Amino acid sequence: MKTAMDLVGAAKAQIQEIDTEGAEMQTKSADAIIDVREPDEFAAGHLPGAINIPRGLLEFKLSADEALSARDLNILLYCKTSGRAALAAQAMKEMGYLHVSSISGGFDAWLQAGKPVFTPSLPDFD
Template sequence: MKTAHDLVTAAKARVDEIAIDDAEAAIRDADIVIDVREADEFAAGHVPGAVLIPRGMLEFRLSGAPELASRTLKAVLYCKTSGRAALAACAMQDMGYTNVRSIAGGFDAWAAAGKAVAQPSLPSFE
């Protein structure tokens, strides 16, 4: 029987993880940056320009969005610490995507490195 840790370890062995120092360049080169965290995590702060596609919906959203159909799409994925992103990257590889990478350390490493963080602003009702 495998644990979640076992699955993440196997996934990380299969995917191309980008070091945090190289993440900004990889993002500039990407066609899409996907945040696979949940909506509340995304709302608390995310990588500028990232699109929210929670891990549990990834395969369905990719299958239902013609603009994401190209299997040569350059995608960079991240989550909180990199486990969900590694699993998501493997799922995309299994779907035939050939240019999928994840950010080592995830959003926590991004924020800790002092990289830009976007937060949605709420409207003022004054």
């Protein structure tokens, strides 16, 4: 019986993972930066320019959004530590996407490397 980590390990063997330096460079040329974390994680801070499509909705959103339907888009994925992003990258590969990368170590590695983060501010109602 496979565990979640077995599935993540198998996915990582089939996808392209890049380090935070490569990911920072890719943010400049990516057609889409997709954060596959949950909305509350995204709201707490994310890569500048990223859009939020939670892992559980990814295939459905990609199929429904014409702007993301071209299979030759240059896409950068990430999650908290890289497990969900690896599974997402594998699913996108199976859907026919040709240029998908995942950040090794995820958002945690991005933060640890001191890379830029966008944190939306909430309105002050006082």
